[in-house]
Amino acid sequence: MEQQYDVVVIGGGAAGLSGALALSRARRSVLVVDSGSPRNAPAGHVHNYLAREGTPPGELLAIGRAEVAGYGAEVEPGEAVAARAVDDGFAVDLADGRAVRARRLLVTTGLVDELPNVPGVRELWGSSVLHCPYCHGWEVRDQAIGILSTSPFGVHQAQMWRQWSADVTLFLHTGPEPSDEEWELLAALDVSVVVGEVAALESTGDRLTGVRLTSGQVVPRSAVVVAPRFTARSGLLESLGLAAEELEMGGHVFGSAVPADPTGLTAVPGVWVAGNVTDLRAQVISSAAAGLNAGAMINADLIQEDTRRAVAARQGSSPTDHRELVLGTPRSGN
Missing domain, CATH: 3.50.50.60 (FAD/NAD(P)-binding domain)
Known part of the structure; x- marks a missing residue:
């Protein structure tokens, strides 16, 4: 049963x-x-x-x-x-x-x-690959942080994570080109921008060491932020x-x-x-x-x-008025 x-x-x-x-x-x-x-x-x-x-x-x-x-x-x-x-x-x-x-x-x-399809992202997810600054920002404070831009939120992420580190690099990857206003914002916050797709994340063990571009260039980073x-x-x-x-x-x-x-x-x-x-x-x-x-x-x-x-x-089994039970006295008839 x-x-x-x-x-x-x-x-x-x-x-x-x-x-x-x-x-x-x-x-x-x-x-x-x-x-x-x-x-x-x-x-x-x-x-x-x-x-x-x-x-x-x-x-x-x-x-x-x-x-x-x-x-x-x-x-x-x-x-x-x-x-x-x-x-x-x-x-x-x-x-x-x-x-x-x-x-x-x-x-x-x-x-x-659902993570970006970049080698190394899934393997390092939750340790060196992050998404929420309130969940992990303190743990990577003052470290070299990369933002892997795959959506219109890349500039916003860079702005957020800049709160936890002065060393933030935005990798445009497949994300859109920043607007003029966004370029000005990134410059004011001293956020570096790398144009070009990312080939893979490089690591030693479970720790990220750098971001490798399709050009072969490797940019040293200790943490990478993605937008799942x-x-x-x-x-x-x-x-x-x-x-x-x-x-x-x-x-x-x-x-x-x-x-x-x-x-x-x-x-x-x-x-x-x-x-x-x-x-x-x-x-x-x-x-x-x-x-x-x-x-x-x-x-x-x-x-x-x-x-x-x-x-x-109760209505199906007993006609007794509950008030009689509570008060202990019968109701007077009309």
Whole structure:
């Protein structure tokens, strides 16, 4: 028989575990299905997480799994491949052929960073190849930083990262030529500009040493910044009819996300989302906060359903006026 839960959480990262923690503390039966492929796995540490600054990502998740298990939630490694609506909620199909049922779903499957197709970028991703200055800027402060421009955001990235280092070089690669105003901005910030495509990133071990151009020239750099395309992991949601929408900035598509209201509720009643699958800019701490918010809203929704069921059951089984039970005296007749 299919196991039945109040809530099945799909994705065991910060958002999913935070939602599961709130729900299990609310005495809900919760299953977390986790594929074990967190977006921040290549990173050495989590940053900007108050009281957890510098914690390795795997350690943070291990602590979270232990906490939710302590309140009775189940955390199961595996992959949820599809979901469908059934009379009493949803059925979730797992990759191993099993299915579980849930009254509500919380989907926190995150996103995929689609990286530029330059040799060395993927191999150094999360150590010497970065994208977020708030996540990694402090760690490469005052170092030689390169901006690999592949989109209209190259100048903006150079402007941002100049806050952390005086040695910033913009490699135009496949990015557009700066406007006159942008050239003036780059000159004012003392940002060097290299015109020409990048052939590869060079490294020693897991540390970047330089950027090699197609001309053969190597520009020494200690870190390189890229602009990935942020693509929502929305496959399971698509099985429910919820498609990710492309997001644009300045006419350029930089990613996709599944729409939801501020509580995380999607267009399908009973299905909530939290974290990077719906918010591309969310860091670990904001994903955890979104998971908590969604978990609380799911519990509130279940409370309303439980109350409706209780009222219907009472009306169908007993004509007794509840006020007589509370006051201890019968009502006078008319």
